[in-house]
Amino acid sequence: MFISNKLEKLIESLSRFPGIGKRTAQRMAWYLLSQDQNFALELAETIKTTVQAFKPCSKCLMLSESDPCPICSSLMRDTDSLCIVESSADIQVIENMNEYKGLYFVLGHLLSPIDGYGPDQINAAALSQRVAQLMPKELILALKPSAEGEATIHYIWEIFKDKDVCITRLSTGLPFGGDLEYSSSNTLKSAWERRYGV
């Protein structure tokens, strides 16, 4: 094959991103090669300086350039609610919604013992500590509805169920704009069971 090792390696690295298949990685690699070289060199530099600048916030564990992160250090946030998410990326999605003004805590992983993610990997001790310190009125479990998400929700609920805090989780059901026809049976079942009066 005429593909060089360098190019193979670039394609392989790009295809390690979630949601990027081999074909997309190939297109990305060739795009990098075919553009003005400055685009690729600047991208390489941006990747380097960005990852070197970001560290977990010591309060919420979100990856941030400053410690505490801008959210934890803001005086405008409502300290009565703590939203628990899997990753820093989830915080960006929730912030984009422009609805929630409370604080966050990043687990880093969902509970999945067979993959080696136990209580230590989901930062359970740091979470307990943060909750004891903040004493929020509500813990919002914004975790994905999956086997791992459910296990994590149950695990966190066990920790805090006897504490004086309201524990909520996001609603499950049909995604907005989603066709019934393309819904998984789990999604449909959940929407069915949780149907409400109009």
Add this chain to the structure above:
Amino acid sequence: MFISNKLEKLIESLSRFPGIGKRTAQRMAWYLLSQDQNFALELAETIKTTVQAFKPCSKCLMLSESDPCPICSSLMRDTDSLCIVESSADIQVIENMNEYKGLYFVLGHLLSPIDGYGPDQINAAALSQRVAQLMPKELILALKPSAEGEATIHYIWEIFKDKDVCITRLSTGLPFGGDLEYSSSNTLKSAWERRYGV
């Protein structure tokens, strides 16, 4: 917003890739931040060394680490056919098919006067020169079926129509595995007009 300039810039750069939307770029950026830093640093280095190593081949204009490229310098290729493609990435797709053993020529762009891509931008002079030098029996126009592709096919046909060379283009029709229901009317029309006996 809590998103830093560095991260914004990384997301913006990643979303410049074809087929990568804002959301995918966000996920990629956060993935870079959340992985072991070595992954990101190695990726940055691979991007840099790869784009610096690749230059257009002086014969076919494919981006390659060597000049002439491995295909032009191979003694195993059939010099009787020259396949004309838009980009180096297209060559990889055709090579993966493992069917064609001839040579290539990369236009770099399709003809699109309103976007500023005229005969000079599609390397028409270099193509004429390459054809005069090689004297292939067949020119295979492997260009995409679109307004720009059709214009380019017509333009190249005009250049070589009186020369002693057979000019072919790829068949148009339904993609393999494609549902009629999801085909565009242009695709269906072309499949209909070019229907053949079973």
